Amino acid sequence: MDSCLVAVLWSLVPLYVTVCVIFAVFADADMTLLWASVAGQRPERKLKGLVVWVTGASSGIGEELSYQLAQCGARLILSSRRENELQRVKHRCLQSSNLQDEDILVLPLDLLERQSHAAKTEAVIKYFGQIDVLINNGGRSQRSLFLETNLEVYHALMELNFLGTRGSGSIMTVSSVVGLAGAPLATGYSASKHALQGFFNSLRTELTDYPNILISTVCPGPVQSKIVDNAFTEVLDKPVPTVGSQEYKMSTRRCVHLMLVGIVNGIQEMWIAQQPFLLFYYAWQYTPTLAWFLTNKLGKKRVQNFKAGLDADSAYFRKAS
Numbered sequence: 001m002d003s004c005l006v007a008v009l010w011s012l013v014p015l016y017v018t019v020c021v022i023f024a025v026f027a028d029a030d031m032t033l034l035w036a037s038v039a040g041q042r043p044e045r046k047l048k049g050l051v052v053w054v055t056g057a058s059s060g061i062g063e064e065l066s067y068q069l070a071q072c073g074a075r076l077i078l079s080s081r082r083e084n085e086l087q088r089v090k091h092r093c094l095q096s097s098n099l100q101d102e103d104i105l106v107l108p109l110d111l112l113e114r115q116s117h118a119a120k121t122e123a124v125i126k127y128f129g130q131i132d133v134l135i136n137n138g139g140r141s142q143r144s145l146f147l148e149t150n151l152e153v154y155h156a157l158m159e160l161n162f163l164g165t166r167g168s169g170s171i172m173t174v175s176s177v178v179g180l181a182g183a184p185l186a187t188g189y190s191a192s193k194h195a196l197q198g199f200f201n202s203l204r205t206e207l208t209d210y211p212n213i214l215i216s217t218v219c220p221g222p223v224q225s226k227i228v229d230n231a232f233t234e235v236l237d238k239p240v241p242t243v244g245s246q247e248y249k250m251s252t253r254r255c256v257h258l259m260l261v262g263i264v265n266g267i268q269e270m271w272i273a274q275q276p277f278l279l280f281y282y283a284w285q286y287t288p289t290l291a292w293f294l295t296n297k298l299g300k301k302r303v304q305n306f307k308a309g310l311d312a313d314s315a316y317f318r319k320a321s
């Protein structure tokens, strides 16, 4: 090789190392998404006037999505089970945007009642005439050990997170980091998210003749929301005993901003998480043996915390920090 080229390559090594260090410390999403957030299309330019259907709009990520979409000028369908909460979200959307009352349709919906979904979709088409983006966000997590968990809980997780989420059109699906890897206390939740990703990844490849349809999967790490409060435990309808601090989690606002950047820039898979979680995504992707070694070590601690009656995660991070 030309000695001049070798010298140039060597001179790039410090730059490469610097970029890696900065990424390891500060990144809160995969490189493509971060690049799009700096140099790509802006959500406020691309989403104005689009009709966007958000499921799980009454809380957490879906609630914040509703606010940011309203500020971008998107017309909205807000769905979840609790109509009063959806009305509250609609009210705040109207207060913080230029939308008019008729631009937001509150459409209560139980994702488990699949026989009602066709009629709900028809109601939306009748009202707005179209659906530009469907954001499959509604879902519940899990905090229980496999050996102690009823089969009914697994059934409910698959019904809600996987089967309750199928659809057609331009679709963004909120999966999770556990849709890529696995975590203790979340066997059923992780299975439902893996199923979701398998389904939509395959559907995407079937729809390559329709380049205007975007099938986009979001894999967030821990994000501030009510997800732990609402998680399934070992039996149906038993609440989570300990809900810890959310301080160590990513802000909902930042996560949702990145999701909207991803939609308008046509990104098909998004990894969104603060460090050190983001490094695990890369480890699982590129060095699975190392990743499983570390995951098993951390998982052991998580199970110990859970058995001791502590919040599995925040107890760990308090101790670690």
Ligand SMILES: NC(=O)c1ccc[n+]([C@@H]2O[C@H](COP(=O)([O-])OP(=O)(O)OC[C@H]3O[C@@H](n4cnc5c(N)ncnc54)[C@H](OP(=O)(O)O)[C@@H]3O)[C@@H](O)[C@H]2O)c1
Pocket: 055, 056, 057, 058, 059, 060, 061, 062, 079, 080, 081, 082, 083, 085, 109, 110, 111, 112, 136, 137, 138, 139, 140, 141, 160, 174, 175, 176, 177, 219, 220, 221, 222, 223, 224, 225, 226, 227, 228, 230
């Ligand atoms: N927060 C995180 O750390 C995190 C990380 C990775 C992935 N996620 C995913 O992000 C999505 C949103 O969760 P979140 O964190 O925002 O949690 P959240 O605050 O608990 O919100 C969950 C939403 O889902 C709705 N929902 C639950 N069961 C439903 C049902 N049967 N039918 C219709 N809607 C239902 C809830 O509304 P109602 O109670 O009114 O029905 C609520 O609006 C979920 O898919 C979750 O798996 C979250």
